[in-house]
Amino acid sequence: MKKRLLNVILAAVLAFGLVGCGSGSSPAAAEPSKDTAEESTEEPSEEAADVSTQEEAADTDAGETADAPKFNYEPKKNDTGNEFRIAALTVQNNPFWVDVTKGIEAAQAFLAGGDYNTTVDLITVDDFDGQVFAETIDTCIVKGYDAITTVGVSDAIVPAINKATQAGIPVYVFNSDTEKESDRVAFVGQDLYAAGGVAADTAAALIGEKGKVGIITGLYSVNAHELRRHGIEDTINEKYPDIEIVGTTENHDSADEAYTQTKDFITGNPDLSAILVTAGGPHGAAKAIEELGVQDQVKLVCFDTTTEIVSYVKKGIINGTVSQDPFGQGADPIILAYNQLVTGETEVTGNAFTKMDVITPDNVNELFPE
Amino acid sequence: MKDRVGKLKAVTGRTEFSVFLGLLLLTVAMSIASPFFLKTSNIFNVLSQISRYGIISVGMALVIITGGIDLSVGYVVGLCACVAAWLTSQAHLPWPAVLLLVLLLGTVIGTVNGLLVTKMKLVPFIVTLATGKILSGCTLLLTKGMPISFESSLAWLGSGYIGPIPVCVIIMFLVIIGGSVFAQCTLTGRNIYAVGNNERTAELSGIKVKKLKCSVYIITSLLSALCGIIVAGNLYSSDASLGIGYETDIIAAVVIGGVSMSGGEGTVWGSLIGAAIMGILKNAFVLLNISSYWQSVVIGIVIIVAVALDVLRVNKKEK
Numbered sequence: 001m002k003k004r005l006l007n008v009i010l011a012a013v014l015a016f017g018l019v020g021c022g023s024g025s026s027p028a029a030a031e032p033s034k035d036t037a038e039e040s041t042e043e044p045s046e047e048a049a050d051v052s053t054q055e056e057a058a059d060t061d062a063g064e065t066a067d068a069p070k071f072n073y074e075p076k077k078n079d080t081g082n083e084f085r086i087a088a089l090t091v092q093n094n095p096f097w098v099d100v101t102k103g104i105e106a107a108q109a110f111l112a113g114g115d116y117n118t119t120v121d122l123i124t125v126d127d128f129d130g131q132v133f134a135e136t137i138d139t140c141i142v143k144g145y146d147a148i149t150t151v152g153v154s155d156a157i158v159p160a161i162n163k164a165t166q167a168g169i170p171v172y173v174f175n176s177d178t179e180k181e182s183d184r185v186a187f188v189g190q191d192l193y194a195a196g197g198v199a200a201d202t203a204a205a206l207i208g209e210k211g212k213v214g215i216i217t218g219l220y221s222v223n224a225h226e227l228r229r230h231g232i233e234d235t236i237n238e239k240y241p242d243i244e245i246v247g248t249t250e251n252h253d254s255a256d257e258a259y260t261q262t263k264d265f266i267t268g269n270p271d272l273s274a275i276l277v278t279a280g281g282p283h284g285a286a287k288a289i290e291e292l293g294v295q296d297q298v299k300l301v302c303f304d305t306t307t308e309i310v311s312y313v314k315k316g317i318i319n320g321t322v323s324q325d326p327f328g329q330g331a332d333p334i335i336l337a338y339n340q341l342v343t344g345e346t347e348v349t350g351n352a353f354t355k356m357d358v359i360t361p362d363n364v365n366e367l368f369p370e
Numbered sequence: 371m372k373d374r375v376g377k378l379k380a381v382t383g384r385t386e387f388s389v390f391l392g393l394l395l396l397t398v399a400m401s402i403a404s405p406f407f408l409k410t411s412n413i414f415n416v417l418s419q420i421s422r423y424g425i426i427s428v429g430m431a432l433v434i435i436t437g438g439i440d441l442s443v444g445y446v447v448g449l450c451a452c453v454a455a456w457l458t459s460q461a462h463l464p465w466p467a468v469l470l471l472v473l474l475l476g477t478v479i480g481t482v483n484g485l486l487v488t489k490m491k492l493v494p495f496i497v498t499l500a501t502g503k504i505l506s507g508c509t510l511l512l513t514k515g516m517p518i519s520f521e522s523s524l525a526w527l528g529s530g531y532i533g534p535i536p537v538c539v540i541i542m543f544l545v546i547i548g549g550s551v552f553a554q555c556t557l558t559g560r561n562i563y564a565v566g567n568n569e570r571t572a573e574l575s576g577i578k579v580k581k582l583k584c585s586v587y588i589i590t591s592l593l594s595a596l597c598g599i600i601v602a603g604n605l606y607s608s609d610a611s612l613g614i615g616y617e618t619d620i621i622a623a624v625v626i627g628g629v630s631m632s633g634g635e636g637t638v639w640g641s642l643i644g645a646a647i648m649g650i651l652k653n654a655f656v657l658l659n660i661s662s663y664w665q666s667v668v669i670g671i672v673i674i675v676a677v678a679l680d681v682l683r684v685n686k687k688e689k
Contacts, residue, residue: 092515126510214656220663247659254611255517256601260419261656267412268404268657280611283517287605308517308607 071107072328072354073335076342077115084118084341086111087140088334089133089150092124095306096326100175103330111338118338121145130156141167147337148172152187155180170340172333176224177351185346188332190324191353192224196231196278199301200240202320202358203274206299210242211273214265218253218279228278228303246272253280255287255308262288266298274299283308286317305359305368313364325354385628385680386640393643396650404657412653414536420642420649421542422447423620425597427641428549429590431624435553435566436583437633438487438494442502443594443620446479447613449509450598455518455608465524469599476595477588479505484584502617509610517609520602528603538600542642545593549638562586566633622669623648626676630684647672 078084088104091097101122108120123140125132130153137160140148148164150157152173158180161171165183177187203213215232218225229248236243246269251257258281266272266288275298277285282302289295290312301320302309312318332352340346359367400407426443433440450472457468479501486497530537553559564572565579573579594613602608627644629636648669655665 095516097515126507247656247662249656249662252611252615254614255605255607255609256422256612259605260415260652263415264412264653264656267406267409267415268659270406283607284605306517308519 071110071335072325072332073339073347075111075116075335076339078117078342080342082117082341084146084338085144086118086120086147086149086334086337086341087123087143087145088120088330089123089125089136089140089148090330091126091128091151091153095308096304099305099326100330103327103332104334105330106327107331107334107338111334116338118341120334128153130154133157134160137161137164137171140164141169145169146341149174149333149337151175152177152182152184154178158182170337170346172337174329174333179223185340186333186336186348186350186352188336188352189329189354190356191351192227193231194353195303195322195324195356196228196233197235198322198356198358199228199276199278199303199320200232200235202322202360203276203299203301204236204240204243206301206319207243207273209240212244212246212269212271213274213276214246214262214269214272215248216251216258216261216275216277216281216285217248218251218281220250222279225279232276232278243273251277251279251281251284255281255284258282258284259288261285263292266292266294272298274301276300277302279303282318282321283312286312286315290315290317310359310364310368313359313361314368316361319360321359323357323359325357328354385676385683386637386643388679389626389628389640389643389647389676393647393650396647396654400650400654400657404654406657407654410534412657414534414539416646416649416653417539417542418536419652420645421536421538422597422601423616423623423645423648424542424642425545425600426590426593426616427620427623427627427645428545428638429586429593430620431627431629431636431638431641432549432553432562432586433494433590434621434624434629434631435562435633435636436586437566437569438583438586439621440483440498440587440590441495441617442479442483442498442505443590444613444616445502445505445509446476446591446594447598447601447616448608448610449479449505449512450476450595451602451608451612452509452513452518452610454524454599454602455520456512458522458524459518459520465522468522468524472595472599473592476592476598479595480588480591481584483591484587487587488580488584506610506614513608513610515610517607519607521606522603524599525603525606528600529606530603538604541596541600545596546639546642553638558582558585563634566635568634619648620645622673626673628676628680630680631677644676 090100090104092101104122108122111118111120123136125136133150133153134157137148137150137157141164147170149172155178158178161182161184164171171184172186172188173184174188176189215229217229220226233245236245247265249261251261258277262275262285265275275285282300285300289298289300295317299319300317302318303322305321305323309318309321313321336347406412430440430443453475454468454472457463457471483498483501486492487494527537527541532540553562561572561577561582564577565582569579598613601612623644624641625631625644626647627636627640627642629640651669652665655662
């Protein structure tokens with residue numbers, strides 16, 4: 001009898017674990033953040049298994065960002081007399097998203113000011129799972145947000161976006177767009193294919209437009225990685241006839257795999273001139289180049305500006321990295337949605353591509369001071 | 371004379387032998403195809419890549435021999451790598467304490483897997499799939515998706531060299547030798563085969579089946595924890611992506627190495643050969659500048675061929 005009870009408890013614990021970590025078996029619900037605490041109508045979350053709300057924005061960022069925000073779009077003064085609520089959906093599974101979150105929090109802190117009278121709720125979904133995002137958007141519709149900004153994780157969210165739009169809630173998509181067309185107002189993010197071209201041009205300039213290069217890509221199955229990879233390959237094939245792509249490998253965003261593959265590339269091609277990494281894990285490639293002591297011969301170009309990448313740029317081992325303005329990706333859609341709520345007009349439609357800076361050992365200290 | 375022929379047949383008839391021939395063939399072909407393949411630096415690069423899978427495959431082989439499976443290994447690697455980095459950089463513990471705690475964590479995870487499989491009689495496939503999910507969530511909770519950089523003497527296990535030989539390669543060989551001796555030469559080891567062949571008979575003959583099955587999961591998680599430290603040490607940095615996908619490569623290595631998925635058959639050192647074949651294939655595609663699209667295709671074919679050989683052999687034996 002006792003044993004049976006124990007079995008039941010163990011099974012319950014296991015099942016709970018599965019639900020908690022699984023892919024969206026419970027509808028997502030957003031907790032009210034500190035700013036909305038006075039609204040007694042807010043219902044507390046019962047099903048926050050997949051979603052959590054960050055609440056620290058007001059006290060951490062207000063001091064530095066509220067006075068001098070560097071937004072790409074200027075927030076209009078709220079003269080409507082209405083209070084607005086915007087839901088910002090994001091993920092938090094790698095360092096890139098920390099910078100996106102900083103953008104969201106800056107917009108959150110800024111718009112909380114009296115002239116703007118808008119509450120932004122940051123809703124973190126724990127996985128790139130289209131189903132969970134769709135359910136979270138549905139919940140936001142029910143909770144009556146005035147606007148929604150979300151990562152365009154996959155086509156699974158298209159129906160939810162369209163439903164929100166029909167309900168009169170404008171949706172802005174950022175970072176990556178859905179492949180299938182949705183009724184979203186605009187997409188804010190990197191022009192991934194063009195970014196591949198920028199990376200290729202950067203690498204070509206570093207190696208005198210001739211030599212052998214290897215490409216390490218994240219996953220063949222991720223559209224964003226493929227767009228960058230094709231951008232790189234097409235640019236090299238069209239513009240630089242003297243550059244030969246000796247191979248492409250898939251590192252599954254893992255630094256450890258990038259490390260091994262870089263060593264393989266250099267072993268197989270002792271005259272290799274450059275390596276381009278399209279997605280996660282370039283610091284593994286940098287570690288391999290550093291360990292082999294070939295940084296003068298093998299140039300490394302990658303994307304994004306995580307702490308690891310920046311520190312290798314400072315060491316001169318990563319020679320160029322194409323940034324995609326993660327701060328802007330977090331902040332811009334919120335500002336754009338807010339302006340639309342205030343003015344009733346859309347400022348941008350279609351694609352609002354974020355700026356692409358190439359960070360090099362020459363400008364890294366200026367852009368990323370210690 | 372007859373006896374000798376019989377012995378020779380016993381050796382050549384084993385799956386490991388045909389797989390070993392395959393490895394030899396692959397090595398010869400590669401050394402002809404690429405002048406860089408037999409360079410010392412490349413050999414150690416391949417070996418250190420194999421070591422990640424090789425170490426864990428020892429435990430996985432034992433688990434599969436008992437008729438089970440462990441799908442949580444990759445996530446144990448990820449969690450232990452991140453815990454090691456966290457304990458070093460955030461809790462500022464000295465390296466022996468970190469090593470001990472991480473190995474203890476591995477043991478605890480293995481015990482949970484083992485108890486769920488033996489005491490509650492849950493299917494290992496589901497149990498370890500679920501614990502893997504839980505561990506992956508825990509890793510994200512711990513790291514919040516950020517890599518954790520650290521400086522520690524412990525990293526020597528992953529990035530150190532003794533002479534020209536990477537430390538992780540030495541660890542791999544020690545683990546493989548230890549595992550082989552354990553499986554072939556100790557009573558407990560032989561009992562593992564008995565359990566895999568026929569659990570009921572094993573139980574009736576007085577073998578403590580539950581304890582034995584539980585212990586193979588503990589060994590596997592412990593080795594995964596060790597591997598986590600090695601992977602983290604190699605880059606002086608851990609993040610939640612480490613270890614993802616290991617389980618499929620490790621199971622493939624074990625199966626290519628001649629361990630039967632239905633349990634009771636195979637050897638620990640066979641998995642090393644399996645891991646080596648996969649490692650060389652991955653290396654070969656880059657060295658020979660062949661599109662990596664082909665890599666998955668070829669590895670898939672190799673697995674099917676290995677399993678088919680195994681089935682053919684078993685059928686022949688039954689006749």
